[in-house]
Amino acid sequence: MARKRKGRDISGWLVVDKPAGPSSTAIVNKVRWALQAKKAGHAGTLDPEATGVLAIALGEATKTVPFVTDALKAYRFGVRFGQATNTDDAEGEVIAASDARPTDDEIKQALRPFIGDIMQVPPRFSAVKIDGERAYKRAREGEDMEIAARPLWVEELLLTDRPDADGAVFEMTCGKGGYVRAIARDLGESLGCHAHVTWLRRTWSGPFEEEDAIPLSRIEDLAQDPALDEFLLPLEVGLSELPELRCTPEGAAKLRNGNPGMVHPGDAEYGDECWASLDGRAVAVGIYKAGALHPSRVFAAPA
Known part of the structure; x- marks a missing residue:
């Protein structure tokens, strides 16, 4: 039986202003510890001596990492x-x-x-x-x-x-x-x-700017403090490179079960990769075909 991972079910992005010295993996581990998060990953390695924007995805946001990694x-x-x-x-x-x-x-x-x-x-x-x-x-x-x-x-x-x-x-x-x-x-x-x-x-x-970034020292100061949660950006920020299509509650239910779900017409063409939202929250990423989104990644419903 697989061991259950300890930590909080917390989702979103934390943008770190990486200092020179630690590796990108070390920064991810520090952020996961500071937020007591179950799952974390970064969207694009920086060499240890490099500084600047290192976007850390948490929880369900890790499913959006490829779209940030592929961005400019x-x-x-x-x-x-x-x-x-x-x-x-x-x-x-x-x-x-x-x-x-x-x-x-x-x-x-x-x-x-x-x-x-x-x-x-x-x-x-x-x-x-x-x-x-x-x-x-x-x-x-x-x-x-x-x-x-x-x-x-x-x-x-x-x-x-x-x-x-x-x-x-x-x-x-x-x-x-x-x-x-x-x-x-x-x-x-x-x-x-x-x-x-x-x-x-x-x-x-990608969508993450220098002004979004928090110094690592600040993260360490606020480690395991609820105040650090205030710096989280929504997971949807990681999908900003893709067209957004709104779906109905019925469509969202089908998508979350891994099935095609109906979406409202929007700025997407047949065959485009898009993400579907309900009340502004990401439901799934997939391919748009004939009024429905065929999901490839599904996000858990908000608690």
């Missing part, structure tokens, strides 16, 4: 020219150096091939799996390996500041699976000078 995300980051590292960031060992330094115009020209649909090779020190094992584990063991390039959509990549000849600040908006460290590495190669990331901050992730 934005980053602000610093790059150091003249050095390549084995981790593509400032934490690694310098493996190549150059006295060359690019001009602003050269940087702007070099950015163009990194915008749009591109192919990107993830860093050696990354969580991608190679034959079932994380790349960073193999890299730590000194293994020589090849990582296949992956498609990435880069919506925008801008040079925003040039504090000195050795460094620059960029802003990037991209789709799922992008590695800022790989952008810096490849940009340095393109410019013939080597480069690595010195700092990185995620400024928004």
Whole structure:
């Protein structure tokens, strides 16, 4: 018999302003403990030294994580020219150096091939799996390996500041699976000078903005205090990328049983993935066909 998980049946999103140091998984565990929640997960990993928006889903909101993970995300980051590292960031060992330094115009020209649909090779020190094992584990063991390039959509990549000849600040908006460290590495190669990331901050992730984020220290201060619940955002925020269709109580009952349920016409076409609501609360996610939603994910009725 499966052991019953301890904790509260609490659902929603808590947006954390992640500090440098802890892993994304450690932040999830801290939030779950602070809220005494049964279930929690994050919508997009940040490297331990990265900061910024880390959206934590709780309870039924974990069913909406894929829609946030697939959404666009934005980053602000610093790059150091003249050095390549084995981790593509400032934490690694310098493996190549150059006295060359690019001009602003050269940087702007070099950015163009990194915008749009591109192919990107993830860093050696990354969580991608190679034959079932994380790349960073193999890299730590000194293994020589090849990582296949992956498609990435880069919506925008801008040079925003040039504090000195050795460094620059960029802003990037991209789709799922992008590695800022790989952008810096490849940009340095393109410019013939080597480069690595010195700092990185995620400024928004899908529907979650920087101003939504709560410092981890504040969460620790309010741990297991009912006042922390006030910072939760509704699980429906995680569905904002999908069209919403309202359903009747009868339709909601069918959907919650895993059956197609009738929905009112709305801003959706046949075959679209949508979510159905009753009185503003999410009932199910599914495919819209001929006036009904065919559910793929069903949410528990509010207590």
